[in-house]
Amino acid sequence: MKRVAYLALYWHPQSPEMGIETRRYVEELISRYRLKVREFRADRNSCYFSPLDADSKRFRDLMDEIERRADIDDVNLKIWPSYTRRELESSPLLVWHLTNQAIEDDYYDLHEDGYQGGPKTSHRRCGSCRAELEQVRDLVVNKRKMGRRALSLTYSFEIILSEQLAQHFREAGLTGFILRPVQHYRKPYPNEPVLYQLVVTHTLPPMASPPTAFEGVQHCSTCGTTTRFLKHTHFWGQIQYYEETDIYYHPEVLTDAHDFNRTAELFGELPTGHPLVLISQRVYRLLREQRVKGWEAVPVCLTEGREGQTGGSGLRGLWRTAL
Incomplete structure (x- = not known):
């Protein structure tokens, strides 16, 4: 594993002369550190560097x-x-990220109800924070948005599958999920695809924290829903930068893990916080074998035990390897 840094510099000179001086300094940096640049235009006070090894001197x-x-x-x-x-193929659990949100939310939630939890809502919602508490019917969406994709997310992070991919999951005997049919929001149309919502039914115990770290915690006192973000705010001296924390579980979690798992924690802001989905190697390898596009996998770290010490796997962080 290596850490890759994406760096961009900006400056706002108080005079043309100061702007020229800063630009010359950046040019000197590029030469002295032998840096490659993605963009360094003469008409802009900015410089975008090619990826750098964040662990290098x-x-x-x-x-x-x-x-x-x-x-x-x-x-x-x-x-x-x-x-x-x-490293990806040796991790017993991986965070599963879908990389597109091509499907609009449920038609009645998006266009009629405004996510208020009215009579046509797809989910029962908290009356205070509007967080989703329970799905009460099948989703009704514009199926044309799916195109030829095998999987996609809705705006509210619901997972939508093609009929073919759903069949692959069934035939492989994967565990930890159910499939709900997805309806089209208008009358049927020629060659309308059969789509399914993948609902992950198995919930893992809470993450090992520490060492997993969080920030931006929000809580609704009415329904008890709590959301958070993985800690990602750090400082290099006075410079604030972004690097997500590692996700850790105690190794005992593997005993009861299914092929599809949801985190006990919800991530994001109220009311749209949602669990992360963790998959097994069986799911990872099936998706690769079927050449399914539009997803990314991230290794999960294991501690050495209940004391919360880190294990020796060396797997770290949330690198997103697009496929």
Whole structure:
């Protein structure tokens, strides 16, 4: 595993002369650190660098130097771990991220009810925060938005599958989910696809925290719903940057894990917080064998036991390896 840094610099000079001076300094940085750039236009006070090795001495020295420059007043830095195929294939659990949200939300929720929990709502909702508490009927969506995709998300993070992919899941005997039919919001049309909503039914115990860290916790005192974000705010001196925390579970969780699992925690803001979906190697390999597009996999870390010490797998963070 290696950490990959995506760095961009911005400056807002108070005079043309100061702008020229800062630009010359950035040009010197590029030369001295032998940096590759994605964009460095003469008509803009910004520079976008090609990905850098965040664990290298060159990167650390570069950031220490930038942090001391007052004229570079806006630094955008995001760090993502990058995993090899072997590391992904050796992780017993992986976070499953879908990479498109092509499907609009349920027609009545989106266009008629406004997510207020009225008589046609797809979910029973909290009267205070409007968080979803229970799905009460099948989803009604515009199926044309699915196109030829095998899977997609709705705006509210519901997972929609093609009939073919749903059949692959059934035939493989995968566990931890049910399928609900998805209806079209208008009259049937020629070659209308059969779609299913994948509902993950197995919930894992809470994550091991620490070492898993959270931030931005929100709580509704009426329904008891709590949402959060994985900790991602860090500082390099005075420079704030983004790097998501690792997800850890105690190894005992593997004993009862299914092929599809949902986290006990909800992530995001109220009222749209949702669980993460964790998949087994069986799901990971099936998706790869069927060449399904539109998803990413992220290894999950295991502790050494109830004391919360980190294990020796070396798997770290939330690198998203697009497929």
